[in-house]
Amino acid sequence: MESWITAIGSLVLVGITAWYAVLTRRLAISARESAASAERTAQIAADALAASVAGLDIEFGVYPNWRANEKGDGHALGVSVISTGAAVFVHGAHIDELWLLEGDEREDGYSSALEVSDHALVLDEDFALNTDGVALPVRLHRGEGVHFVTQPEADIEVSKIAQLEVSVSYSLSPGGEQLVRRSTYDFQDE
Known part of the structure; x- marks a missing residue:
């Protein structure tokens, strides 16, 4: 059983x-x-x-500016980066090319010469328009800007600038994937 x-x-x-x-x-x-x-x-x-x-409308306006250089005997070229589109985080900027006007304006336009290429820009901590304590990446809404200065300093008269091409590194979040947008300033557009 x-x-x-x-x-x-x-x-x-x-x-x-x-x-x-x-x-x-x-x-x-x-x-x-x-x-x-x-x-x-x-x-x-x-x-x-x-x-x-x-x-998304992600665009930047870039504008040359200047301030007294560190030696006090000239001008340090700076670049203001203004968001003209969606809110983004700007991580940095870099001058790709800067063209200076040559001679007088001609009937067919103007002549210019390449003055600067591949020049570093750093956050301008001494520029009054930058908020105290601003650090990269900085969040920019439409119409807001951040200001950079050439490093090493470039002594260039802003009124002589014909064209300025700047690459702006940005992302949609502080730690997000960085993208690059190229923006141009042309004195004839001003």
Whole structure:
């Protein structure tokens, strides 16, 4: 009789184990389907975000400015970067090219010469328009600006600048992926 009880008990255990295996398999299939669904949802969200970012109006105005240089015997070229579009975090700026006017204006326009290329800009901590304690990255809303100075200082008369091309590094969040937007100042547009 004991052997019957043992056999029946073993059969019950085999049945429970089989049922557990079936349930585990169903859970695994459901987990795989949930993961695939979450992956599709994440891809859709990423595509929607990319479309939203692509639709943002992110533009900058760049304008030359100057202040007395550190020696006090000339002018240090500075660049003001003004957000003319969506709110962004500016991480830095860099002069790509600066062209100076040459001679008098001609009938066909003006002539200019490349004066500066590939020149570093740093946050101008002494410029009165920068808020005290401003640090990069700085959040700019439409119409707000941040001011940089050439490093090393470039002694250039602002009224002689024909064209200024500046690369502005920005992101949509303080620690977000940095993107670069190139902006141009042309004295004829002023």
